[in-house]
Amino acid sequence: MDFTQTYFALFGLPATYALNREQLDSAYRELQNTVHPDRFAAQPDAEQRVAMQWATRANEAYRTLKHPVDRGVYLLQLQGIDALDAHNTQMAPAFLMQQMAWREAIDDARAARSVEALDTLIDELRLDHRRIETQLAELLDARQDFEGACEAVRQLRFMDKLIAEVGDVYEELEG
Template sequence: MDFTQTHFELFGLPQAYALDRDKLDAAYREMQNTVHPDRFAAQPDAEQRVAMQWATQANEAYQTLKHPVSRGVYLLKLQGIDAFDASNTKMAPAFLMQQMEWREAIDEARAGNSTAALDALSDDLRSAHRRIEAQLADLIDTAHDYAAACEAVRQLRFMDKLIAEVGDVYEELETY
C-alpha cells in the first residue's frame, strides 16, 4: 500500500466530484476489513503501527470524500487551490441576497414557533444544496472551472450552516 495515494486512488475511484456513494461505502468497508488494527493484534508492533496508519488514512479519506464540501475542497486542493483562501471571499450577489432571505425566514419561523415554516424552509435549503452540488460537479468534472468551483464550495458551506441552523431551531421549538 502506498501512503502517497490520493483518497480516490486509495478506494479505487475516479478522481471526480460526482462519485458513486455506494461504491465509496463498499470500498471503505473492504479497506477497513483489510487494515483494521484488530486483524494485526498478534503481529509485531511495527505491523500494528502500519495497520493503524492505514486505518487512520482510510477513515480520513472516507470522511473527506463522503461529505460534499470536504470532497470539493479536497479536489480543489489536488489542483493546488485553497477554496477558503482568506483573500478570495467573492460571492455572487444573488446568492448573498438569497442567504439573507433564508436567515430572515429562520428568524420568522423561530419567532412564530412554526415547524411548518421550518419544514418548507428545510425543503427549500436542501433543494438549493442539491442544485449547488450538481453545479459543482459540472464545474470540477466537466468545465474544470476551478475559480467558479471555489465559490460553489463556499456556497455549499453556507448551505450546510443554514441547514444546521434550521435543525437547531427545530430543537429549540421542541423544548417549548
C-alpha cells in the same frame, strides 16, 4: 500500500466530484477489512502501528469523500487551490440576497414558533444544496472551472451551516 496516493486512488475510484456513493462505501468496507488493526493484533508492534495508520487514513479519506463540501475542497486542493481561503469570500450577488432571505425566514419561523415554516425552509435549502452539488460536479468534472468551483464550495459550506442552524431552531422550538 502507498501513503502518498490520493484518497480516490486509495479506494480505486476516479478523481471526480460526481461519486458513486455505493462504490465508495463498498471500497471503504473492503479496505477496512484489510487494514483494521484487530487483524494485526498478533503481529509485531511495528506492523500494528502501520495498520493503525492505514485505518486512520482510510477513515479520513472516507469522511472527506463522502461529504460534498469536503470532497470539493479536496479536489481543489489536489489542483493546488485553497477553496476556503479567508481572503477569497466573493459570492454572487444573487446568492448573497438569497442568504439574507433565508436568514429572515429562520428569524420569522423562530418568532412565530412555526415548525411548518422550518419544514418548508429546510426542504428549500436541501433542494438548493443538491442543485449546487450538481453545478459543482459540472464545474469540476466537465469544465474544470476551478474559480467557479471555489464559489460553489463556499456556497455549499454556507448552506451546511444554515441547515445546522435550522436544526438548532427546531430543537429550540421543541424544547
